[in-house]
Amino acid sequence: MGDAGGSPAGAVRVAVIGLGSMGGGMAAALRRAGLEVRGYDLSEAAAARFAASGGTVAPSPAAAVRDARIVISVVVNAAQTEALLFGEGGVAESMSEGAVFVSSATMDPDVARRLADRLEAARRLYLDAPMSGGPVRAAEGQLTMMASGSPAAFAAARPALDAVAGTVYELGDAAGPGSAFKMINQLLAGVHIAAACEAVAFAARQGLDLGKVYEVISASAGSSWMFQNRVPHILAGDYAPASAVEIFVKDLGIVQDMARARRFPVPIAAAALQMFLATAGAGMGGDDDASVARLYARIGGATLPGEAVEPGKPNPR
Numbered sequence: 001m002g003d004a005g006g007s008p009a010g011a012v013r014v015a016v017i018g019l020g021s022m023g024g025g026m027a028a029a030l031r032r033a034g035l036e037v038r039g040y041d042l043s044e045a046a047a048a049r050f051a052a053s054g055g056t057v058a059p060s061p062a063a064a065v066r067d068a069r070i071v072i073s074v075v076v077n078a079a080q081t082e083a084l085l086f087g088e089g090g091v092a093e094s095m096s097e098g099a100v101f102v103s104s105a106t107m108d109p110d111v112a113r114r115l116a117d118r119l120e121a122a123r124r125l126y127l128d129a130p131m132s133g134g135p136v137r138a139a140e141g142q143l144t145m146m147a148s149g150s151p152a153a154f155a156a157a158r159p160a161l162d163a164v165a166g167t168v169y170e171l172g173d174a175a176g177p178g179s180a181f182k183m184i185n186q187l188l189a190g191v192h193i194a195a196a197c198e199a200v201a202f203a204a205r206q207g208l209d210l211g212k213v214y215e216v217i218s219a220s221a222g223s224s225w226m227f228q229n230r231v232p233h234i235l236a237g238d239y240a241p242a243s244a245v246e247i248f249v250k251d252l253g254i255v256q257d258m259a260r261a262r263r264f265p266v267p268i269a270a271a272a273l274q275m276f277l278a279t280a281g282a283g284m285g286g287d288d289d290a291s292v293a294r295l296y297a298r299i300g301g302a303t304l305p306g307e308a309v310e311p312g313k314p315n316p317r
Helices: 022-030 044-052 061-065 079-085 109-121 134-140 151-164 176-204 210-218 226-237 243-260 267-284 291-299
Strands: 013-017 036-040 070-073 100-103 125-128 144-148 167-168
Touching: 013 022, 013 061, 022 044, 022 070, 022 125, 022 134, 022 267, 036 044, 036 061, 070 144, 070 151, 079 109, 100 109, 100 151, 109 125, 109 151, 109 176, 125 151, 125 176, 134 144, 144 151, 144 176, 176 210, 176 226, 176 243, 176 267, 210 226, 226 291, 243 267, 243 291, 267 291
Parallel strands: 013 036, 013 070, 070 100, 100 125, 144 167
Antiparallel strands: none
């Protein structure tokens, strides 16, 4: 499966492990920037999409990273990152000495430090570089990267960072701070989504015009980026997962674990986590995280666009 787009002779070789909505977009942005990209994904469908776009798909992670100067890991969590690096068939041994592993998974910063120490002991570089921005910005090469690592790791990863990110925040000279910044972002993002869903479902219970609610609040002090991004999903009754409920079950769970270990109270984040857990428990874990509004509506007897009125409950409209 060749690279139909073609890469210039001597182009920097990049491996992308994880070709889903984020990794696939990043791989496309890397190719547009003239880098030589090899991808791998356990999902045959994701790999096939990348191949259909002209990308080169490797048969294994080890094959993908061989001779690559940069390895970008776009897996789900710390456990998958550790397995990718050091599990059976892990890529740490297949990476060239001096190559850089760019870790984009959301994880506890203590775990990021441990993984970095282990990889760097083997004379490979580790860049702690979680991201924000979603699939559209990934495909546009306009992600925000919250990165930390050694100067050598930043220098090695620079061609890829320039291709996939609109903004790169350099947050420290060792792994850990990048992941810590991402967890602060996820705390706020999860709380803002839950709050937006609560507000919209409450508005629906009062029979308000939800389109007008969106218009008014978007222009008012109660708005947030998440309100403006997620409420249109509710208005359209479209819960195809741009970002699934289970992502915030995971990420706010990490926040809780970090806070408990540090004896720091995070009660608002804890309440938001319970709403994501309840939404997942109600069978919507794989749906868009705006589905928290559906749970509120079902509990409170409200009706949202595209949602049927539950038997025995009056339509508040």
